[in-house]
Amino acid sequence: MMELLQQTALVVKQKRYVEIARRSAETLLGIINRILDLSKIEAGKLELENHEFNLRELVEDLTDMFGEAAIGKGVELACFLPASVPTALVGDAGRLRQILTNLIGNALKFTEQGEVVVSATLIEADAKSAFIQFEVKDTGIGISPSDQGRIFDAFLQADGTTTRRYGGTGLGLSIAKELCEMMGGSISISSEPGVGSIFRFSARFAHQPSGARISENGYRRRDSFRTSAQRSSNQREWLSPERLSRTRGR
């Protein structure tokens, strides 16, 4: 509805108000969905879906989604997906996206300068499935050792001022933990206050049957980097690490 209203003739002040109302509605919907997820988890009623998806497409989408926010904060968002990670997978892409969305969202929320780097590595694979580790690393405020053990609990935030300063409900990580475990993996954190945090989680996905791996052909199988800096210059192509180094003048 708000999107429709935004398409009508509005004066600048009205546009601003509609945008604020749209964001508030989005935030509220996010909170309701997280509370619903938590209730489903507690009732043992949360079930994972199984469908084919392309991991590269999913990661690329997320970089697009968070690119604007990263550029707006002057924080570089980079994603690294090596060619060794299989991308034609079967699993619950929506739930994987939910875990990554919370981790990348947190990383950007708690980082004022530096970078957020998202990467994936293959832990092991057999004919049936691939066990993949994801990492979201930031150069943000970090988390004290005493808080690191508590942040995966529902409704817990590192300190009492977090909600006031950064918003959020303290549900994202507890839901992410449950989802990782349902996907056969786990989640962990290593962090140093004032230096940054690294969240790592693993999950197992089935391979797509070889006949169905056509979607894979559209993507070059090579190591690939993607950064929000590329987005700001309107380059949508993924860069190889060598080309990225040249682009960034390293």
Ligand SMILES: Nc1ncnc2c1ncn2[C@@H]1O[C@H](COP(=O)(O)OP(=O)(O)OP(=O)(O)O)[C@@H](O)[C@H]1O
């Ligand atoms: N990358 C990070 N850097 C610093 N602190 C973090 C980071 N990620 C999480 N935290 C701390 O852990 C708390 C819990 O994170 P979680 O994602 O569960 O909740 P939230 O982001 O506050 O709210 P929600 O995800 O429900 O919107 C955060 O409030 C914050 O205190």
Ligand SMILES: [Mg+2]
């Ligand atoms: Mg969160």
